[in-house]
Amino acid sequence: MTIALIIGGIVIAAVVIILVIAATRPDSFSIQRTARINAPADRIFPLINDLKAFMTWSPFEKDPAMKRTFTGPESGPGQVYVFDGNRNAGAGNVSILDATPNASVAMKLKMTRPFACNNDAAFTLSPNGNATDVTWKMSGPQPFMAKVMSTVVNCDRMIGKSFEEGFDKLKALVEK
Numbered sequence: 001m002t003i004a005l006i007i008g009g010i011v012i013a014a015v016v017i018i019l020v021i022a023a024t025r026p027d028s029f030s031i032q033r034t035a036r037i038n039a040p041a042d043r044i045f046p047l048i049n050d051l052k053a054f055m056t057w058s059p060f061e062k063d064p065a066m067k068r069t070f071t072g073p074e075s076g077p078g079q080v081y082v083f084d085g086n087r088n089a090g091a092g093n094v095s096i097l098d099a100t101p102n103a104s105v106a107m108k109l110k111m112t113r114p115f116a117c118n119n120d121a122a123f124t125l126s127p128n129g130n131a132t133d134v135t136w137k138m139s140g141p142q143p144f145m146a147k148v149m150s151t152v153v154n155c156d157r158m159i160g161k162s163f164e165e166g167f168d169k170l171k172a173l174v175e176k
Helices: 003-023 041-048 144-152 155-174
Strands: 028-037 067-071 080-084 091-100 104-113 117-128 131-141
Touching: 028 155, 041 117, 041 131, 041 155, 131 155, 144 155
Parallel strands: none
Antiparallel strands: 028 131, 067 080, 080 091, 091 104, 104 117, 117 131
């Protein structure tokens, strides 16, 4: 047996193992982070309920040349943000579906690239003394290719780091 055959066999076995593990993953995912922000909910809510304001602290706004279009009302349900950026930013849209003042905002994220997705995002604001606990949650279907990716990449850690970066920027805006 040659070295090439042994290496080829190992590679094929590794691929099969990854595919088998991926097949056992759940059909949906959910990622969530919570941060305590030293400000009342009425100072935080407008920065979540308006997608133009959301851009000022979003961890996903990293392409200065990104094409951006806003439609619908100035804020709240019905507002839509369409974006088309570089390979890191991707393309898609975010829409606000529902909002309860100073308490919650529900959004829909539809990406067309680099990976297609149709996810739900939600923000919940809970008073905590003079501060507000803000929870950011994203959930959605996990098709087979996403299962394969999550087998080799810790998506909770990757997306969670982005949420934490966004919270740091949001804190900087409202705690000053």
